[in-house]
Amino acid sequence: MIYTAQHTQNMVITGGPGMGKTSIITHLTSQGYHCIPEVGRMIIIEQMRTQGNKLPWVDPLAFAMEMLGQSTADYHKLVHDQTRGFTFFDRGIPDIMGYLSICGIAIPPVLEEACHSLPYFNKVFITPPWKEIYINDAERKQSFSEAIDTYEAIKLVYSNLGYTLIEIPKLSIVERVQFIISALQ
Numbered sequence: 001m002i003y004t005a006q007h008t009q010n011m012v013i014t015g016g017p018g019m020g021k022t023s024i025i026t027h028l029t030s031q032g033y034h035c036i037p038e039v040g041r042m043i044i045i046e047q048m049r050t051q052g053n054k055l056p057w058v059d060p061l062a063f064a065m066e067m068l069g070q071s072t073a074d075y076h077k078l079v080h081d082q083t084r085g086f087t088f089f090d091r092g093i094p095d096i097m098g099y100l101s102i103c104g105i106a107i108p109p110v111l112e113e114a115c116h117s118l119p120y121f122n123k124v125f126i127t128p129p130w131k132e133i134y135i136n137d138a139e140r141k142q143s144f145s146e147a148i149d150t151y152e153a154i155k156l157v158y159s160n161l162g163y164t165l166i167e168i169p170k171l172s173i174v175e176r177v178q179f180i181i182s183a184l185q
Contacts, residue, residue: 044056
């Protein structure tokens with residue numbers, strides 16, 4: 001069943017970790033577009049700062065539910081405000097389903113419901129695996145192989161939910177942003 005929305009201006013940029021999503025979002029922001037940063041990274045930073053346990057390597061389900069709470073709040077803040085034009089999300093709620101599936105954790109009904117009731121624009125932009133730009137940092141601990149697995153899981157989730165995936169070419173950040181904007185016109 002298709003749960004996407006043609007009329008919403010809420011766009012998702014997704015893909016495996018370390019594939020350039022945040023750099024694209026940063027450039028879109030610098031060009032005046034409204035963008036929502038990745039909630040997972042913010043949660044990891046906060047949990048590490050406070051010595052919390054809602055971390056992907058400590059309690060994956062608690063981490064996922066924290067992402068769901070923040071992502072849902074971000075979505076509700078924007079859904080009724082179409083005056084700002086496109087809003088680009090660094091990952092969408094369905095990404096959480098992909099994350100849980102690679103963890104081997106059952107999808108909570110509340111997450112499945114959110115994926116069905118809070119649709120994004122029917123075209124989702126996905127960054128492909130790109131070893132040459134992949135790096136680890138304090139918040140990104142996955143190997144490149146795990147990043148590819150994440151990409152595949154996320155791709156499957158969005159496809160199963162009825163979204164059309166548009167792969168962002170491996171180009172410079174400026175060219176990637178131009179590609180996205182052109183695809184929306």
